[in-house]
Amino acid sequence: MKLAVIGTGYVGLVSGVCFSDLGNDVTCVDKVNEKITMLRQGEVPIYEPGLKELIKKNTDAGRLQFTTDLSSAVKEAEIIILAVGTPSLPNGEANLTYIMEAAKEIALAVDGKKIIMTKSTVPVGTNEKIENLVRKHTAHPVAIASVPEFLREGSAIRDTLGPDRIVIGTENEAAQKKLIELHQPLTENILLTDVRSAEMIxxxxxxxxxxxxxxxxxxxxxxxxxxxxxxxxxxxxxxxxxxxxxxxxxxxxxxxxxxxxxxxxxxxxxxxxxxxxxxxxxxxxxxxxQRFNVIRKLETILGDLSGKTIAIWGLAFKPETDDVRDAPAFEIISSLLQRGALVKAYDPIATENFKKNLLHLDVTYCQTAEEAALHADALCVLTEWKEFQETSLTDIQSWLKTPNLIDGRNIYSEEQLAKTEFVYYSVGRPNMNNGVREQTPLLSF
The missing domain is CATH 1.10.1040.10 (N-(1-d-carboxylethyl)-l-norvaline Dehydrogenase; domain 2)
Structure with missing residues (x-):
């Protein structure tokens, strides 16, 4: 099939690339010229394991293209996939400005029978608004469907190509059949429902x-x-x-x-x-x-944090991604700085993205985990990167000024800690807290 994907964020880019890998002819569209130029050159604006290789494979095969020309992409496509961002407004509502603007552009470009498939996460009733808007700007037959995504950053390709289920919400029978055909190579677990239920799912x-x-x-x-x-x-x-x-x-x-x-x-x-x-x-x-438990445990160990050097390992909200949106590290680091602490931070992938969102705060960003931990009064692990799990605790202890470790992701085991002198706090494992790691002995009967 010929597909146009509007938006090259996590959802749009991964979806488009994976659909091309299934043999479809896919054109990914974005307004940001720099992003499209980067993608055409084989570079990827987001970090997602395996994505760069898959882009090269399908670009070389001629199944995957990138453009800023929405009109041409829409005219060539049978199915238009809406994957535009719907960020939060200050009151928590989804901001539908971008998706409605994209829907209007699509409507003005359509020149025949089309299916608009919304993958963006939108409030219940949004697809009806999209349909009404489209009908105002074109007389061509356009079917609307809600097909929400359920991918996880860090495993997005695997989740897209091997989903638990596909949800297709539409009242148009022809569009439903076409979308079933598109998704059948992925899974037999296809739930057919109305648009509003799909949005709510x-x-x-x-x-x-x-x-x-x-x-x-x-x-x-x-x-x-x-x-x-x-x-x-x-x-x-x-x-x-x-x-x-x-x-x-x-x-x-x-x-x-x-x-x-x-x-x-x-x-x-x-x-x-x-x-x-x-x-x-x-x-x-x-x-x-929950994220402030890290601060409370640090204060239990060190008391007043003013003047103390705190090492932070992990800035991304989870491993295998450079996404820092609403990462706990933001509030934890801000709270440390408010208390007068000196912060040294390291992340294998997400440091540059984190810097962009925390420009006004005085944080020392480090090139290695060792550099961040060196001479610090305590270390806080905020993201469960494999690199941190595999780092020797003996080495970590030697780097720190004092052996204080707050494990916010429970990545270290009793066996790893057994031969160390850490004052150690994890989450919900009191037998390992405060340096006391012995299990309660079993009683003999």
Whole structure:
């Protein structure tokens, strides 16, 4: 099939590249000329494992093109994929300005029968607004469908090519058949539904996963007070098929481009129909507070943080991505600086993106993990990069001025810590906190 993908962010670029890899003729469109120039030269504006290689493969095969010319791309395509950003407004609502502008441009360019497939995450009712807008600007038959994405940054290609399910929401039978044909090579698990339900499925899915994360973090906080180990608790919960083991890893909370934005948007969607979504509000509140446990534990160890040097390992909101949107590191570092601490930070990939969003704060950015940790009063691990997990704790101890370690992602084990002198705090593992790592001995009967 001939596809035009409008928007080359995470969703648009990965979707377009993967559809081309399935044998479709794909043109990716973006207004930013620098981004298109970069992509044409084989460079990738985002960090996503395997994406650069897949772009080269399909560009060389002639199945993948990049352009700023939306009109030409739309005219050539059977299916137009809307993957434009819908960032949050100050009140938490989704900003639909960009997607509506793109929809109008598409409408003005169509010259025949087309399908507009929305992959952007949009509030319930948005696709109806898109349809009304399109019909105002063209007499050509255009079918509208909502096909939300469920990819995760860091594993986006794998998630796109091997999805758990595909959701297709449309009231147009011909468009439905065409979209089934497009997606069948990916999975047999295709759910057909109306547009509004498809829009809600995306929000409901992300809100539920965010709820699991906040729930296990609350359990972790209780574990620290009662002497239980959250990793064992989560393991025991995960064996229950009704619960499952995913998203039950305690830490410093979720971040990124989806969960924070989508939970706030769903709260606003509920509010617009006079429903107070108390549960989701609590999920957001718990997630925000969780990241400050790092500060509280540092103060437990060091007392007044003024003048103390704190090393930060990890700026991205998760490993295998350079995305720093709503990363916990922002608020943690800002809070440290407000307390008078000196901050040295390192991330394998995301440092430059982080700098752009924190220009006004005095942070020392380091080229290596060792440089960040050297002579620091404490080290805080905020992202579970493999590099950090594989670094010798003996080396880390030798780099630090004092052996204080806050493990915000529970990446170190008792075995790794056994021969060290760390004052160590993790999340929900009290038997390993404060340098006391011995398990309670089993009683003999």
């Amino acid at each position: 995306k929000y409901a899915s992300n809100a539920f996963l965010a709820t699991k994360i906040s729930f296990i973090n609350e359990i972790a906080n209780i574990c620290e007070k009662v002497g239980a180990d959250v990793t064992r608790v989560a393991e025991g919960m995960g064996y229950d098929k009704r619960i499952g083991s995913s998203f039950l890893r305690a830490g410093i909370g979720y971040g990124g481009s989806c969960f924070p934005k989508d939970t706030q948007a769903l709260i606003q969607i509920a509010g617009h129909v006079d429903y107070d979504f108390k549960l989701l509000k609590s999920v957001v509140e718990v997630n925000h507070d």
